[in-house]
Amino acid sequence: MDKQELLTIRADFPILSEKIYNKDLIYFDNGATTQKPRAVVEKIEEGYYHLNANIHRGVHYLSQKATEAHEAARITVAEFLKAAKHEEIIFTRGTTEAINLVATSFGEAFCKAGDEVVISVMEHHSNIVPWQMLCERKGMTLRVIPMNEKGELDLDAFKTLLNERTKIVSIAHVSNVLGTINPVAEVIRIAHQNNVPVLVDGAQSVPHIPVNVVELDADFYVFSGHKIYGPTGIGALYGKEKWLNAMPPYQGGGEMIATVTFEKTTYNELPFKFEAGTPDYIGSTALAEALRYVQAIGMDKIAAHEHELLVYGTAQLMEIEGMRIIGTADHKSSVISFLVGAIHPYDIGMLLDKLGIAVRTGHHCAQPLIDSLGIPGTVRASFAFYNTKEEIDVFVTALKRVVTMLE
Amino acid sequence: MTINELQDGIIEEFSMFDDWMDKYALLIDLGNSLESLEDAGKTPQNIIEGCQSRVWLHAEMKDGLVLYRGESDAVLVKGIVSLLIQVLTKHTPDEIINTELYFIDKIGLREHLSPTRSNGLVAMVKQMKMYALAFKAKNSNR
Numbered sequence: 001m002d003k004q005e006l007l008t009i010r011a012d013f014p015i016l017s018e019k020i021y022n023k024d025l026i027y028f029d030n031g032a033t034t035q036k037p038r039a040v041v042e043k044i045e046e047g048y049y050h051l052n053a054n055i056h057r058g059v060h061y062l063s064q065k066a067t068e069a070h071e072a073a074r075i076t077v078a079e080f081l082k083a084a085k086h087e088e089i090i091f092t093r094g095t096t097e098a099i100n101l102v103a104t105s106f107g108e109a110f111c112k113a114g115d116e117v118v119i120s121v122m123e124h125h126s127n128i129v130p131w132q133m134l135c136e137r138k139g140m141t142l143r144v145i146p147m148n149e150k151g152e153l154d155l156d157a158f159k160t161l162l163n164e165r166t167k168i169v170s171i172a173h174v175s176n177v178l179g180t181i182n183p184v185a186e187v188i189r190i191a192h193q194n195n196v197p198v199l200v201d202g203a204q205s206v207p208h209i210p211v212n213v214v215e216l217d218a219d220f221y222v223f224s225g226h227k228i229y230g231p232t233g234i235g236a237l238y239g240k241e242k243w244l245n246a247m248p249p250y251q252g253g254g255e256m257i258a259t260v261t262f263e264k265t266t267y268n269e270l271p272f273k274f275e276a277g278t279p280d281y282i283g284s285t286a287l288a289e290a291l292r293y294v295q296a297i298g299m300d301k302i303a304a305h306e307h308e309l310l311v312y313g314t315a316q317l318m319e320i321e322g323m324r325i326i327g328t329a330d331h332k333s334s335v336i337s338f339l340v341g342a343i344h345p346y347d348i349g350m351l352l353d354k355l356g357i358a359v360r361t362g363h364h365c366a367q368p369l370i371d372s373l374g375i376p377g378t379v380r381a382s383f384a385f386y387n388t389k390e391e392i393d394v395f396v397t398a399l400k401r402v403v404t405m406l407e
Numbered sequence: 408m409t410i411n412e413l414q415d416g417i418i419e420e421f422s423m424f425d426d427w428m429d430k431y432a433l434l435i436d437l438g439n440s441l442e443s444l445e446d447a448g449k450t451p452q453n454i455i456e457g458c459q460s461r462v463w464l465h466a467e468m469k470d471g472l473v474l475y476r477g478e479s480d481a482v483l484v485k486g487i488v489s490l491l492i493q494v495l496t497k498h499t500p501d502e503i504i505n506t507e508l509y510f511i512d513k514i515g516l517r518e519h520l521s522p523t524r525s526n527g528l529v530a531m532v533k534q535m536k537m538y539a540l541a542f543k544a545k546n547s548n549r
Binding site: 354 | 458
């Protein structure tokens with residue numbers, strides 16, 4: 001990505017020119033949420049001003065238009081993930097709800113006491129707690145894939161965890177703390193050899209690397225809109241038709257029904273079976289706009305630029321004495337978690353904030369991972385395609401100043 | 408000195424700095440010079456878990472006055488712990504219960520006490536008053 005192109009892109013994101021405490025904002029908390037380009041915000045506005053009517057209900061013009069927009073958004077998401085059928089895309093409130101949906105409905109249909117679920121040590125709480133809740137409900141056991149000191153999954157250990165009691169594997173594509181890009185294709189291949197389906201948590205991957213759910217042969221793939229420059233409160237679940245058809249509905253209500261009598265309700269077909277209530281059709285259309293936006297730039301180009309930032313940022317940070325980068329996998333996304341000497345992450349984060357730099361500190365909703373590393377948390381800088389090397393320079397200079405104050 | 412005189416003293420001390428980084432440098436100094444709670448005081452009973460950092464608080468009653476000691480794993484939080492202790496320690500339960508802590512707002516550290524920071528400080532302030540209430544109740548029972 002050349003300089004001019006980067007400037008043009010940055011101009012699409014008004015928030016990037018904000019001042020924080022009279023300093024230029026440097027936003028390195030993209031792992032938590034990303035900023036929104038004008039096109040996305042305008043789509044939301046256009047939706048409420050010109051397209052607002054409840055979908056799948058009305059015979060009137062606006063309702064038709066809104067329905068068409070929502071369904072067109074589904075096709076955009078399906079194409080983005082390279083899904084075979086758009087009926088395999090279920091809109092959810094985000095990654096968390098998507099995982100809860102699968103844990104609940106898949107669990108209801110296929111799991112019983114004594115069964116096992118396999119996750120990994122580097123999962124976000126969103127990919128731990130729903131499975132724990134399922135295990136508690138059903139009397140099942142949660143098994144955890146360990147990792148090596150670089151933050152890479154131990155696939156040999158994974159193989160030993162699989163057995164005839166294993167009902168599902170649920171694993172992050174990219175770790176939100178370590179940045180590790182997990183070999184999910186390999187994980188899926190191994191799981192499938194044992195007839196075990198796999199859910200991939202794509203919250204941290206979809207915004208940064210090209211994803212093809214059919215090539216991966218993922219059974220379920222989930223992501224959040226707000227982490228890929230779209231609105232909050234909307235996300236998607238991709239599920240293979242054969243699984244989704246065999247799973248009971250997650251929630252009951254309008255939209256998901258075919259017929260209702262007080263004696264018996266029959267359910268609608270996919271994808272509507274899983275979309276009870278009025279869906280966020282404004283959110284879905286704006287999410288589709290965000291996907292079009294990143295596709296126009298090109299996912300490969302985005303991945304290449306972010307990789308450059310990762311390599312540059314890592315090298316710059318390593319110049320600081322006492323620097324310890326947490327997560328040094330061979331395949332990494334643009335996430336750098338670190339600690340400096342014995343300084344508490346909170347102190348670094350608070351002081352960087354006062355210098356206009358937004359980073360995340362703490363356990364990043366992955367407490368078991370942080371505990372396993374024996375650290376109080378990390379400072380995390382996570383880059384997006386609109387970030388620049390110049391911003392990294394300002395960040396590193398500020399960090400040096402902060403470290404001197406705190407040492 | 409009364410609690411309010413102590414609060415006013417802190418406000419004056421912080422008013423000498425315009426720049427945020429200078430205020431924070433002072434806070435770091437305060438944090439570093441806070442007498443650390445030896446490991447014996449860092450019991451599970453004394454811990455106040457925050458999402459971002461942890462705070463330990465110990466309180467005892469001596470000659471009708473409440474004595475506080477505290478600690479945190481983050482130095483900025485420790486600095487604020489130090490200020491809170493400076494203001495409230497060695498006062499009677501009644502004085503502590505009836506105090507409005509306005510200095511935090513005045514020196515611009517309110518954000519550290521917002522519940523969203525989840526650094527254990529909000530719970531600490533609450534806990535300090537709870538101790539005072541408990542000591543008062545204990546005393547009046549005698």
